[in-house]
Amino acid sequence: MLKIEGLTAEVDGKAILKGIDLEVPKGEVHAIMGPNGSGKSTLSYVLSGREGYEVTGGSATFNGHDILAMEPEERAAAGLFLAFQYPVELPGVGNATFLRTALNAQRKARGEAELDAMQFLKLARERMKALSMSDDMLKRGVNVGFSGGEKKRNEILQMALLKPSIAILDETDSGLDIDALRIVADGVNAMRGPDFSALVITHYQRLLDYIVPDRVHVLMAGRIVKSGGPELAKELEAQGYGAVQAAA
């Protein structure tokens, strides 16, 4: 399970996270909702180890690992996955090469056998079919010339291949039409089970109609100000963040 205690972090000397306390037990899906600028993306970057996000206090452990002390690639090999809000385009790096390299790097780090090209292709094609992705997306450069929806599906494909034990989905719904949203949600739901947990970060309640969370947390100004069941998302949708802030 993911356990965050009193986590504070700053970017360019400015405090963004001001004491986050959060637990995501094994097998559960939690949502973090909050207005723009509340620290949602910062939390996802701090947890995945991006440079430029300085942790100033508190802790974050995942299955007992002190993840804040680990390199990004070590966190990934330990089972943590971040689905990017803005997936990066990598011209000249073939998508198939990228996916296979990532998968094999993690397998190697865990002491598992690496997949050869044929084994990998078979696996990738199977997963892509489930996400309504064409084979041709394997041949192109990573995210190069992909539409917004294709980029998000490519994120979910990576998750499906890498099989993390916790996924942080950073505004995966942004820029998606309803069909793409459904495909992405199906991809996440297919992963659900006793060994998979997720932290779904979103601005809108819409995604949570498709990925129904076990718990919802409201993040405002760098703190979790309210937690509740899935009904909290509906409440926010109806009343807006202002009402929560006033109550908090």
Next chain:
Amino acid sequence: MTAAQTGATGFLARYEGLKDHLPGARKPWLNQLRADAAVHFAARGFPTRRVEQWKYTDLAPVAQAAFAEPLTSVDGQVHLPAPLAPHRAVFVDGRFRPDLSSLDGLPFRALGLAHDLAEAEPHLGALAKPESEPLAALNTMLFEDGLFLDVPDGVDGGLLELVSVAVDPGRPFAFHPRHLVRLGARARLTLIETATGGGHCLHNPVFEIEVAEGASLTHGRMLQEAATVFHLSTIYARVAAEGTYDNFTVAAGPRLTRNEIHAALVGPKAACHMNGAQMAADGQHVDTTTALDHAAPDCASRQTYKTVLAGRSRGVFQGRIHVHRVAQRTDGYQMNQALLLSEEAEIDSKPQLEIYADDVKCSHGATVGALDADSLFYLRSRGIPEAQAKAMLVEAFLHEAVETVTDETLKGALTRALDAWWARQEAAA
């Protein structure tokens, strides 16, 4: 400035001593050519950084070294790279080695220049400009041999390899091969050149390349000599109407590389593509300098160069495009991109457009940067270790340059040259 100050003395003395023994010494036209070149070289010596075209590349280490003639005998074993094609011409220390070459069955004439100087007379010196390029003067003064090939009208010459090996004799030496390449009307040829070997040497080749009407030459070059070698090459190419000259150069190895290309598009609808990747590691210097003359209407030129610099190294790109008054409807494009892998690496980039025609499409661009932090984080967040992630991004940057190459054999060879360089960097790190 005196010859001693510009490092010319040793070479001039060698010319004086050798001139009666150099190949073609009994041919008055060649003696005159060499004598004129010696006058030019004596007057200018090695260019210093005060010369505009040499502002960023310092030849002082070359000018200050005392080079001898290569002593290599004309037989004996040398280590050759694996062949890419059935036909190859092999030069050892600048001298043609028929015993190591395989030219039988080529549909055109290819031979050592020293063996057929009479045939070469109309072409030798037709394009090179010893009066303005001192390295061409040095080459003309002292060349002993080179490749002379002549593809007749309408003939598809297929693929020929040109292999140049420097054998380390344990002391500094210099060689100045002169290569003549002629393609008749509508002829075709792919020439793949590999320069390898080591020792403290100066390899100073000059190419004179003529592409006649409708002919097409693909010229791939892999300059992969050891990090003790000075490689200074000057190419002169003239392309007639509807002809094409494609040059792709990978410079990755020598201590100092100057890849200087002068191309002139002299007939309507001629085309020239000059692309390349140059890489330097700690203590190395790479320089690509191109001068392109659009001297006829409706011609097209494309240039894309990539530079990767590691450690304390330096890269230079200078690209001049001159569009003459008559060259209406010129379509010119030039791009150079540099990737700096260390804080101590330095790139100097100088595009130069001179346009005298009014109906012209000509663009250029330059980028310089470090590895993209977002891209690196994206790869690492997927579990790819930092060193491997960097390697993937550098390879992606370089491979993009090779994507334009259509000949599969050439593309494969260039890709291997790029990968070999990166593998060496990783091994050294």
